[in-house]
Amino acid sequence: MELLGRYWWWPVVIVLVHFGMNGCFGCWEQERIALLQYKASTVSYTDESHFTPWDSADKESDCCEWEGVKCNLTTGRVIELTIRFSMTESGGWYFNASLFLPFEELQYLNFGENFIRGWVPNEGFERFSALSKLEVLRLDDNYFNNSILSSLSGIASLKELYLDGNNFNGSIQGFERLSLLSKLEVLDLGLNNFNNSILQSLSGIASLKKLDLSDNNLNGSIHIKEFKAFSNLEELDLSFNMIQDFVTTKDSNILTKLQLLDLSRNDFSAQVLESLTAFPSLKTFLFNENYNLEGSFTTKGWCELRNLQKISLADNHFEGVLPSCMANWTSLHSLDLSGNHFSGNVQSLSDLRSLEFLSLSNNEFLNPITFSSFFNLSNLKFLFSDNNKIAFETNSHTRVPTFQLRIFRSFLVPYEHYLHPNIKEMDISSNCLQGPIPTNFGLIFPNLEYLDLSNNAFQGKIPNSISMMINGRIIDFSNNNLLGMLPMWMGNMSYLTRIIMANNQLEGPIPIELCRLIYLEFFDLSNNNLSGFVPSCFNSSRIKFFHLNKNLFSGPIPNVFQNNSNLVTLNFRDNYLSGRIPDWIGSVSSLSILLLGANHLEGRIPIQLCLLQNLNLLDLSYNKLFGPIPHCLSNFTFEASDHDFSLGGPSDINIGGQPVTRDSYAYQGQEIEVLVRVDSKQEVEFTTKSRTYSYKGDILNYMSGVDLSCNRLAGEIPPELGRTSNNLRAMNLSHNNLTGPIPTTFSNLKQMESLDLSYNNLNGRIPPQLTELTSLAVFSVAYNNLSGKTPDIKNQFITFDESSYEGNPLLCGPPLHNDCTKIGPPFTTPMDYKEEEGGNFLDMSIFYISFVVAYITVLLGIVAVLYINPYWRRAWFSLIEVCIDTCYCFVVVHYRKLLKFRLA
Template identity: 30%
Template structure:
């Protein structure tokens, strides 16, 4: 949860009484002190108006009384350097705000001399080291201390509790790895305490904290708390916000928690809390309750139905039971309720949505009965509805067809019946409709909503023909209609859907021939038409679909020969149980398709692995008609013996060949890191050229089907060669060691490893959209070729690029800041950023990664490894290894995303990073450097912001680069660049444009 808006508000409140700036002249010493500060901080452009000829009290950063400077606000000023001792020559200074700059060094003890200081904000800088034990030497008048988002380590000193007038203490998002003192509980004036997101040694929450009678906001999320929450919270009568989420807290929720009448927000999610939710409710001003991802049992308290200001109720992933109190459905402010994955039962309260602007309703995987509430979208605000697998019945309320705000409709796995309301198919904002495994009936509509991209209606009773209006379903990417009662032919119009990636119509009553001409299935990768009554030949056009990898036409009445064009890219094929004839095409005539052609009597193959009859010519007729029967018998016997010998020898040769080809002559060891439904016997025979999707310095990568449902894995094969055995072994062990330990949604998942003496195999999750570089630089994967030979390139729009950047940054941030010990990847590049079907990014290929012994160590490696254009200057020249080399490489990716250029292709002589810096320092508008292919004025601020972040990350000096934690935060700000311009100026200008010698 972000606390930046809170800091901004506090700062504003401090400044309001002084909004009329005194125009009285100040003394010359104060002016000289300010000009010396400007000079020390390398004369940042944002302070160009500071000069000898003007009165400092007229400078917008300075606030004065009649004769003295009292406040200095230098937030967002691109300041580099340290805090000097002479800053306290401003004898009357009470407020110093230096947040969001690039100030380095240890905590500035120089501030001890600012004896009147009341407000100190050093947040969002690059301070390091421990807080000094004598921090109590700061002004005894200090009321506000903010050190948020720096790199302070060690303990929080006990003496901080001697700053007795503190009302706000903000120490979150640092790297504190020691303890925090219980004496903080004696700060009787404390109103805000934030220690969240640090790595304290496992510590119980001190009971003494409950004595903080003035405390209004208490943040200790991700602070490594253990044990039980302290009881007797009545002493914290002023508490408004409590955040103890993402810790290791066990025990029960204190019985008096909801008796705190000032309480408005409670976050206790992702702990180990047990027992019930307290029944006593007096906090009637409560707005947000998040108790999710615990082990809570019992009922939802009836008292929750009295919380008329409650906006968010999140109780998912617990073991709650009983019915939902009917009063919750009548809450007038409720707009977000998430109660899925519990054991709740009974009917859903009928008034949900009737009295409030309900936006999110998620109640999946419970044991509810009865109907779906009629008024869920009464206020026309509902965005997401998910009631999956909970036992509801009846018809879908007709009122939902007027729900123009609805984006996601997920009701699969229930007992709903009847027809889908006509208007629901056409809701203008609807993107996902998942209604499989119910008893719905009726026919499919001629039209769908303009944004509907995922339609899943499997295992229902839909009937009739697929409408010819299907050609208007242009946004559809996934259409799953398996096991219904659809009949008639597969219409030609269905092949016009250019965005369709998955089409599953198996288990219906479709008949007739397939469309002979495939108009525009350029994105189709999965086609399943099995278990129908289709006739005719397999269309040749299927062989020209460049991304088609899964094809199932089994259990039909198809005839004729298999097109020779089929199979160039197929990894899963099933043509069994048809009437096909002829020879298996050469591209399919291998063991990877050993069950693809069964029950087709007219097919033949000379490959015994396919289980088909041989295509060799039959024995010739007898040469001599008058040879005696006895002689014929002798000849026949000899022929049989020779034939048997030939079969045995052939089989032996084939077995030997297969064993050598797949390495089966060695003893394989299969190690899995999660529950899997396949073994090495599934993987090894499919390491064929047809399944190869890439290769690198360590070996080839294959895409392997592991079941008949179309699930895939990616397999990286590291083959042994004598001259590089040792290096490859180290790469293999490093990758296995790292990936088996870490779990993050933005890091590729290692499912298992297979090894023998001569070959190493790593089995990863398969990501449909492959690597980022293929999309950015128009390589093979993102293009498709139509039947007329034209090439259609798929271009990543800017929102996707920004989401990819944020996801990859989160993955690297986890490696650098959340892993213990920290992990340096050492080969970050766009080809090692993989994309799933929704273009979510995952960091991959850890063969070159290195685990640091300590976070602060600067290790040296004997061999420089990396990729041209991505290597940090100091790494190439000195072999120095720390997190900042990954930051540099990630900066290059940001420049690729914004300019469209390749890392090694700034121009013919320099890299992209060098080219970008020359552009930036040459004075030309940033927009001139951005990618013209998709540049849109509405995204210009965001693109410029990310481009400048790329420059900052690729600074020549490692100390000038941000941390990945800072990069993540900057990307979040970039994503809001357009909306922030009226508040904080152009966000793209928040980054330092460093000097050329540091570039």
């Protein structure tokens, strides 16, 4: 008995060890089988490429280690399941909830974006009532409608329910059943089709703390009394609706616990700010992009909110000066006033010492304003004040700021005195700064990841100290006057993703050390004096944009981008490249812009070019290409591209050990959205409408054109070119040796804005169907062998004058002055081909014989005269000597001028 009392705790240890070992050895078998049964039930709706790779063959496989599965470390029971994107979008599929009943300990279930339309009979979500521990259910982005609501009301343990992005409509039927979810704290109904009646139907859910009704059809006026039942509500999102007014009363005692309110993207007026006084606990207020706002910035009521921590008023139309009462917001951590019309000074912000993020960009703040106003903001990490009329005092550098900026974008600042050495991003572009880049720049700011010095007037060489920025990712020195060669040490900055040095005076070859940059995505050295061969060692499969245009590069196109599936733009225009267009060009599957014009390329246009289904801009002009135009160019669809022609900024800047994404940073567990974008927008030139235009950024998605002008292409224009997508906007085939008629199929190119077929040998009539091209702005068929009547003067052809048709003697009709009744038809009398060929042969033979006899006679006569008369002989040889000297001097002098002009 004494022994039993001494070891009474052994059974307890054995039970704990049993459960512990159970957890250590993997998930429970019934739960593993349930997961595999679910996977098997979806075979007809999905494929392996979409579904989470759960291993059904290996019976020893631990389902706790499967993707999307999380187990309790002690019991081994599944507590979280994430099964997103497992289905293909094929009209939706039907769900069997009973398959999940074995997961008795399940707390979190994520079924978002699976295109679920409903459930099999009697196997709906009412079966989940047996899952007594289920607290979070995500059913967002499916095909559910109001009929699902009654089945959800039985999950009594539910605390968070996400139904955003479904097919719910304005009907309130069924929502009253959700009042049975007495523990529900979070309800997301965003991105549906609800109207204002939804508020009344939700009034029974008194436990709600967070309600998201964004992106619905709420409109007109909403009164705070409609939220009377939500006494515990802390977060309310009404963004992306059509609400015009939010009526509140100061003593309503409704929503007194509200801490976050998002009213962005509605139709509010500035007076709505007066309603904020009804929310004494408000900490975060988002009021972006209410484009109907006009007038001054009201301060009535809401300046009394002392608990505000984040305010975003970006991209409205607020006017006037900043109110002095802003100094009361001593708890403020983030303030975004960008994209408005504020003016005056920012003195009222100088005492907000908790401020971490401040954006004043794109306003109209007037002089004088001192940068030293911010010196007391010791916690400031993000400062944006570009695109204003700000002038910083020149003597303020005698003071030392207390802040430690991590991201900085501004105008006219003595940056070396104000910025902390640990700063991560620096943008001082477009400041008219002159002189050399400080030689110790990289030593002062060794932790810079993004450096933008573009659009200034910096001169001299790139300082070697930049190499100390070992974490550098983006360097933009474009549009300056930098000299010298590209430094070899740049190849040691292994994290570089963007090198942008366009429009400088750099010279010499590209260092092969740059081939080490395996993360490179954007490479732009255009419009410099760089020369030599393009290195063939580039092995970065991540390169998207490659610009070397307007340099002095020679040699063949390097075999470096073969099979590169990421390359979007390849720009070698205006160089001295030679050889043929390589056949491997067809393997660059994502290529959207190919610019090889103004080089010395020769040979035929390779048919492999036709494999580039995504091509939008093709420029092969001013080369020595010959042969026919490939018929398969009709494969180009010229559809509006979905490529992103600009790249965002760094994605892993750290503040306090937490990552900063390119659009936000984390603060106290909340994501504070800020415009911390470091956009690198590519710019290309393309000739259309008889002029060269520059296209930059996302506009390139909508521009499409083909330029094959100034080559030696021959043969007929393939009619298939007119059967390409009607999105083609520009086509230039001028200055070639093309023959035959103009294809009538060109009338299918409805979006065509510029069509140039001039300076060829085209014949026949101009197709009258071309008048159907109602978008045409430039049209030229000048200097061909066309005949017949010009197209009718209607639609866009009213705007084309005589210059569009000149150089075709057999054309008649307006706007030409040739009367069609006075010009006879072209001579078409049949002629025996052999007779014509024989007659021509006889005439040419007589001509050759006569020419040779005359040439020999004249030559012998000159020799005889010079032999007989010594005076004429000396005069003749003297004349020849003078001509030789004159020609030699002319060539030498003008060659040097031409060379200097070209290098400039």
